Amino acid sequence: MTTNLYLIGTPIGNLSDITQRAIDTLKNVHTIVAEDTRVTKKLLSHYNISKPIISFNSKNYKSKILTIQKLLEDQNVGLTTDAGTPGISDPGYELINSVENLDVNIIPIPGASALTSAISVSGFPINQFYFAGFVPRRESELKNLLESTSKLNVPIIMFESPNRIKKLLTLLVKYANQKNVLIMREMTKVYEERFYGSIKDASMHFQNPKGEITLILEPSGSSFKSLTENEIFELISKLKSDGIDTKSIAQELTKVTNLSKSESYKKVIDSKDI
Missing domain, CATH: 3.30.950.10 (Tetrapyrrole methylase, C-terminal domain)
Structure with a gap:
């Protein structure tokens, strides 16, 4: 029997940032494997979904893989992470590798990603x-x-x-x-x-x-340009002549030099004396 392992993208904060397909998948799988069961329970409760949940995280994944493999013999399983898309900076890849040679389809359900x-x-x-x-x-x-x-x-x-x-x-x-x-x-x-x-x-x-x-x-x-003092003051003068205000000129200096915001602002103020 071929079953499915769904990697389900979930919100990274705002619970509204989830696709209808992800919601439908959470409703239809038999079991949900979650990095943090508390986080996933909150999401499921928000969408009135009730499913068995198994914890699967960096501390316990080795002891849970056999259990999940057993479930996948006759069940469809959904994998979620704390926030965003499973398999990125979490142990989801360990589960994927463990079922690679089994009769299991590995299916991404796209969603939010930090x-x-x-x-x-x-x-x-x-x-x-x-x-x-x-x-x-x-x-x-x-x-x-x-x-x-x-x-x-x-x-x-x-x-x-x-x-x-x-x-x-x-x-x-x-x-x-x-x-x-x-x-x-x-x-x-x-x-x-x-x-x-x-x-x-x-x-x-x-x-x-x-x-x-x-x-x-x-x-x-694209790191900071090396501008001489004269080039900096020429740039300030040009931006002033274009009607740009002091704060905006300082912001532009910060972008194109290695000056901090306060240093850039001081340069603009000092330019009035030149």
């Missing part, structure tokens, strides 16, 4: 990118990651928790300060925040944030 949501609003060229997943905890590993990916000249995308983002940004100032960064926090939720600017500014901005974070480092090839 990865693609952050990419879409980054403003960076995203023909190619490097997805690092959750950031290495050791400083040496992060340094090696940045050194190896700098040669690729593509955006680097990372996931990070709110209690570790301050440390990460401190290390990025140390090892990748020539780059701008896009940070999305609490995506699709009430207090969603989009931050774009230098890593230095980001490290000052994110002191005690709440909510999961997706971070994108700009490509190496």
